[in-house]
Amino acid sequence: MPHSLTDPHVIAPSGGTLRVVQLTDTHLCRVRGGKLLGMDTDHSLQAVMDLVRSERTGIDMLLATGDLSDQGSLEAYQRLQDYFDQLTTDHYWLPGNHDDRAAMVSVASHPRRLSRELRAGRWQVLMLDSQVPGEVGGELGEAELAALDTALAGAAREDLYSLVCLHHQPVQIGCAWLDEQMVADAAGLFAVLERYPGVRGVLWGHVHQQVDRRHGDINLMASPSTCVQFAPGSEDFKADAQSPGYRWLDLHDDGSLVTGVSRVRGVSFEVDLDSGGYL
Numbered sequence: 001m002p003h004s005l006t007d008p009h010v011i012a013p014s015g016g017t018l019r020v021v022q023l024t025d026t027h028l029c030r031v032r033g034g035k036l037l038g039m040d041t042d043h044s045l046q047a048v049m050d051l052v053r054s055e056r057t058g059i060d061m062l063l064a065t066g067d068l069s070d071q072g073s074l075e076a077y078q079r080l081q082d083y084f085d086q087l088t089t090d091h092y093w094l095p096g097n098h099d100d101r102a103a104m105v106s107v108a109s110h111p112r113r114l115s116r117e118l119r120a121g122r123w124q125v126l127m128l129d130s131q132v133p134g135e136v137g138g139e140l141g142e143a144e145l146a147a148l149d150t151a152l153a154g155a156a157r158e159d160l161y162s163l164v165c166l167h168h169q170p171v172q173i174g175c176a177w178l179d180e181q182m183v184a185d186a187a188g189l190f191a192v193l194e195r196y197p198g199v200r201g202v203l204w205g206h207v208h209q210q211v212d213r214r215h216g217d218i219n220l221m222a223s224p225s226t227c228v229q230f231a232p233g234s235e236d237f238k239a240d241a242q243s244p245g246y247r248w249l250d251l252h253d254d255g256s257l258v259t260g261v262s263r264v265r266g267v268s269f270e271v272d273l274d275s276g277g278y279l
């Protein structure tokens with residue numbers, strides 16, 4: 001993908017607070033109703049969309065942080081677009097290890113859907129690419145880190161706060177099998193982030209579970225998948241019985257970031273909890 005983070009897409013926020021929703025790891029299959037570990041990922045995504053619509057109003061942007069399709073099919077991205085269009089807000093995508101970037105580009109109806117830098121009010125949102133084609137684990141690479149550095153320097157000059165998004169986790173989360181897949185050059189990522197006090201959050205997917213931690217002034221956030229959940233603290237692959245969900249973030253003008261996770265209630269989902277693997 002192009003490594004430049006220039007040419008930011010500017011969004012006019014609806015109010016003083018930027019209201020963001022993150023949906024991640026939707027894993028839509030080529031055919032509607034396809035399943036991941038026994039769960040119909042169309043059904044679960046629709047349940048999460050219904051939840052978002054019932055809980056959040058005035059959303060300024062929807063961020064989709066990878067593994068949007070399960071096998072990179074055009075059909076999956078076409079349906080994804082239709083689901084996300086149920087919210088009357090723009091949505092922005094970045095790739096995960098299950099995605100096919102060329103297919104994402106060819107389906108995206110909005111030329112800004114794969115924007116790498118968004119700006120709204122006092123905030124900059126960066127959409128990084130940690131995908132290594134053919135690999136499950138993530139890495140940013142020197143060019144991506146250099147582009148990040150340049151973009152954060154631009155934000156610093158304009159006194160903006162920054163939220164940095166990517167697919168893979170940049171810290172160990174305590175699941176040995178997933179921690180093998182974390183961003184390989186995470187030390188390089190944090191070396192860049194620590195140079196810019198305006199960085200207030202790092203947001204990712206991939207781990208199919210909630211993580212909320214701090215690194216200085218930086219909120220470190222991982223979020224539930226809209227389909228199957230993975231069990232926290234698991235040594236080997238383990239699915240979890242928790243419901244699908246999403247994360248919301250309110251980004252305030254003073255640089256404060258308020259966030260939370262919400263999960264579907266009152267809907268039963270099938271999931272194969274005894275499955276020994278996931279690719």
Ligand SMILES: [Fe+2]
Nearest residue numbers: 067096097206
């Ligand atoms: Fe992933």
